[in-house]
Amino acid sequence: xxxxxxxxxxxxxxxxxxxxxxxxxxxxSALGLVGTLALIAMLFLGLDAQIVGFLQIIVYAGAIVxxxxxxxxxxxxxxxxxxxxxxxxxxFGLAGGIGLAAIVAIxxxxxxxxxxxxxxxxxxxxxxxxxxxxxxxxPFELTSILLLVAIIxxxxxxxxxxx
Amino acid sequence: xxxxxxxxAGKVVFLLLVLVLQVVAMGVFFERKVSAVIQDRVGANRASxxxxxxxxxxxxxxxxxxxxxxxxxxxxxxxxxxxxFWAPIMGLIPALVAFAVIPFGDVxxxxxxxxxxxxxxxxVGVLFVLAMAxxxxxxxxxxxxxxxxxxxxxxxxxxxxxxxxxxxxxxLALVSVVLTYGNLDLQEMVRQxxxxxxxxxxAWGIFYQPIGMIVLLxxxxxxxxxxxxxxxxxxxxxVSGYFTEYSGAKHLxxxxxxxxEIVLIAALVTTFFLGGWQVPGxxxxxxxxxxxxxxxxxxxxxxxxxxxxxxxxLVVMTLFxxxxxxxxxxxxxxQLMALGWKGLLPLALANVMLTAAFVLWLGGAGA
Numbered sequence: 001x002x003x004x005x006x007x008x009x010x011x012x013x014x015x016x017x018x019x020x021x022x023x024x025x026x027x028x029s030a031l032g033l034v035g036t037l038a039l040i041a042m043l044f045l046g047l048d049a050q051i052v053g054f055l056q057i058i059v060y061a062g063a064i065v066x067x068x069x070x071x072x073x074x075x076x077x078x079x080x081x082x083x084x085x086x087x088x089x090x091x092f093g094l095a096g097g098i099g100l101a102a103i104v105a106i107x108x109x110x111x112x113x114x115x116x117x118x119x120x121x122x123x124x125x126x127x128x129x130x131x132x133x134x135x136x137x138x139p140f141e142l143t144s145i146l147l148l149v150a151i152i153x154x155x156x157x158x159x160x161x162x163x
Numbered sequence: 164x165x166x167x168x169x170x171x172a173g174k175v176v177f178l179l180l181v182l183v184l185q186v187v188a189m190g191v192f193f194e195r196k197v198s199a200v201i202q203d204r205v206g207a208n209r210a211s212x213x214x215x216x217x218x219x220x221x222x223x224x225x226x227x228x229x230x231x232x233x234x235x236x237x238x239x240x241x242x243x244x245x246x247x248f249w250a251p252i253m254g255l256i257p258a259l260v261a262f263a264v265i266p267f268g269d270v271x272x273x274x275x276x277x278x279x280x281x282x283x284x285x286x287v288g289v290l291f292v293l294a295m296a297x298x299x300x301x302x303x304x305x306x307x308x309x310x311x312x313x314x315x316x317x318x319x320x321x322x323x324x325x326x327x328x329x330x331x332x333x334x335l336a337l338v339s340v341v342l343t344y345g346n347l348d349l350q351e352m353v354r355q356x357x358x359x360x361x362x363x364x365x366a367w368g369i370f371y372q373p374i375g376m377i378v379l380l381x382x383x384x385x386x387x388x389x390x391x392x393x394x395x396x397x398x399x400x401x402v403s404g405y406f407t408e409y410s411g412a413k414h415l416x417x418x419x420x421x422x423x424e425i426v427l428i429a430a431l432v433t434t435f436f437l438g439g440w441q442v443p444g445x446x447x448x449x450x451x452x453x454x455x456x457x458x459x460x461x462x463x464x465x466x467x468x469x470x471x472x473x474x475x476x477l478v479v480m481t482l483f484x485x486x487x488x489x490x491x492x493x494x495x496x497x498q499l500m501a502l503g504w505k506g507l508l509p510l511a512l513a514n515v516m517l518t519a520a521f522v523l524w525l526g527g528a529g530a
Contacts, residue, residue, distance in 0.1 A: 027246070027308055034301070054290035058334075062297025063327055069304050070323045073316060124286060125347055 006046060013039040026072045030065055037061045048123040174282045175263075182470070183262055186429070186477050187422045191224060193485045201489045231415035239311065239408050246309035251409065251416035254302020258423040261295035264288035265430045266350040267473045268440045269447065271466035280440070280466060281350050288349040289337050292431065296333070296386060300326040302420060303388070303395055303405050310408035318404025321496065322395035326386055328503040333382035335511035339375045339518040340368065340435045353439030357446070365443040368436035374514040376436040378507050383428035384484055385503065387421060391491040394499055429480030437476050440469035 016039060019032030037060040044053035121127045132140050199206025238247060268280030285291050300323055307319015344352045358366040369376050385392040396404030406417045433439055444451050445468060449459040460468075494502070 027243075027305075031305075050285065050287045051290065054287055054294045057294040058290065058297050062294060062300070063330070066297075066300055066304065066323050066327055069308075070320060070327075073304070073308055073320050073323075076316075 006043070009039055009042050009046070013043070027069065030068045030072060033068070034061050034065050037065070048118060050123055051125050051128055052123075170276075170278060171282065174278075174280070178262055178265075178267060178282055179259065182267060182474060182477070183259070183423065183426055183430075186426045186474065186481055187419065188224060189478055190422045190425055190481045190485065191227070193482050194488075197482070197485050198489045201486070228415065232412050234411040236411035236413065241311040242408065243309040243311070246305050247408075248413075250302050250306035250309055251406075251413045251420070252302075253305060254299060255416050255420040255423065257295040257298040258420055258427055261292050261427055262430065264291050264349050265434055266353050266439055268466045268469040269354075270462075272462040279350065280470070284350060285348065287347045289341055289347045292349075293330075293334055293337065296427075297326075297330055299386070299420070299424065302417070306409065306417065307395075307405035310405070312408050314401040314403075314407045315405050318395045318397075318401050318407070322388060322405055325388070325392065325394060325499060325503075328500060329382040329385040329392075329507070332378055332503060332507035332511045333386065335508070335515055336375045336378040336382065337435075339511070339515045340372055340379075342515070342518045342522050343368065343371050343375075345522075349434050349439075353434060353441060356438040357441050359443070365438055365441065367438040367441070372436060372514075372518070374510060375518075376432065378511045378514065379435065380428070380432055382503075382507060383431065384487060385499075387424040387428060387484075389421060389425070389484075390488045391494050392499060393493060394496055397493060425481055425484050426477065428484065429477050432480050433473065433476040437480070439476075440473040442468055442472045445469070 013036055016032045016035035020029050020036060023029050023032060037056060041053040041056040041061070044050075044056060195207045238244060263283040264281065264285050266279075266281035271278050271280060283291075303322035303326070304319045307315045307317070307322065310316070340352075341347055344355050346352055346355070352368075356365065356367050360366050360370070364370065388395050393404075395401075396406070398404075401407070406414060409417060445465060447465070449457060449465070451457055
């Protein structure tokens with residue numbers, strides 16, 4: 001991905017992320033989230049990580065945000081009189097964001113990311129699956145158990161009889 | 164570089180304008196005439212151009228879009244104008260883009276160049292199709308929400324729940340397909356279907372994955388939101404659901420998105436289960452008849468034969484979906500959800516397990 005394209009996509013990503021938190025209408029916020037996720041997927045594509053990029057679109061843009069919209073429309077949320085921004089929360093968020101950026105910067109300064117040509121088969125489905133089911137088998141299976149617990153929790157909550 | 168861009172553009176134009184949109188037009192034709200035959204009436208035959216009634220319906224096909232495009236575009240009061248404008252576009256674009264990974268032929272050699280007859284050769288073609296299919300829901304949801312109408316809103320809500328539910332079954336059907344071919348690239352899948360089993364049976368997906376085909380077809384028809392799954396529009400309860408407040412060209416775009424989705428489902432079923440562009444016996448150099456007779460054909464003739472085969476299969480599957488649409492009554496909403504979650508989902512899951520067991524038993528992917 002050329003640097004110019006990266007900069008354009010990155011700027012758009014930040015812009016649509018700002019829409020998520022600054023827009024008064026919940027539907028537009030959700031749409032901003034779709035835009036952000038789709039643009040991040042584009043960044044993944046630029047990094048030769050095709051499978052991650054498309055999974056991002058399928059799972060987040062195609063399913064999770066649709067559920068957000070479903071809930072927004074079901075509850076018929078109206079436009080807020082002003083953007084959600086209590087000053088204490090804004091200060092807290094800003095501090096957290098700057099802190100995170102600082103940690104990432106320090107980490108990168110200490111251990112720079114390796115550069116050089118991509119390894120053979122980088123980003124292919126085969127390599128990803130191979131790694132998932134060999135090197136990272138335990139975390140992978142633990143994640144699936146976590147998801148299973150969440151599903152069972154949702155079923156239990158959904159089945160609960162109201163008094 | 165310039166030549167490559169020209170070739171890519173040529174492929175896009177050919178695929179969309181020559182193949183897909185023609186089949187869409189044929190779908191509208193079938194919609195008019197097949198419904199007439201099923202309901203024992205004559206069907207559209209009134210529109211005439213300069214006194215020439217033609218086949219009746221052919222002129223209707225011209226008159227219909229002209230009527231839509233020339234109509235006043237009414238934007239009701241109180242709508243969210245921006246989203247009201249963009250919703251039909253967001254419904255149509257993903258369905259058209261999804262065709263990028265559908266192969267419509269093998270390779271053709273022109274002037275020393277070998278051109279792959281597929282717009283985008285993606286290693287993760289199946290995921291691309293799923294991603295685009297899952298984005299199609301935004302047109303419905305936003306159209307319903309932006310219209311500032313109860314009927315539209317209810318239609319949009321129904322549409323989002325329905326499409327998410329059936330996407331899961333669709334995804335699982337595709338998982339079993341991927342297990343069978345051991346590949347995510349649609350072109351490779353079609354190439355694998357070129358072999359012959361026992362010397363006479365084409366190795367098409369329908370023989371390996373009959374359950375997968377049924378699940379994909381049912382979920383696909385549900386995704387295209389037409390009867391018997393047209394709860395998002397259901398005109399007897401919701402006027403016309405999510406596009407009640409649309410008129411003119413925007414209404415036309417919603418209708419077109421429906422038909423493009425029908426053709427997309429037909430293309431997917433063709434690619435995964437009916438051998439895509441494969442003609443049994445037709446290889447890279449010509450026909451191989453059973454018994455060892457070989458008839459050599461030029462590359463361009465082979466490509467044309469393959470594209471024709473793909474088109475014919477596309478039309479047949481489109482026709483099938485239209486016959487289904489005019490045969491079955493609409494489901495109730497609880498029946499729709501029950502079919503999706505209690506019928507298709509367990510069936511697709513069982514099919515994935517069965518396929519995985521078979522693949523393991525036969526040793527390695529690729530049946």
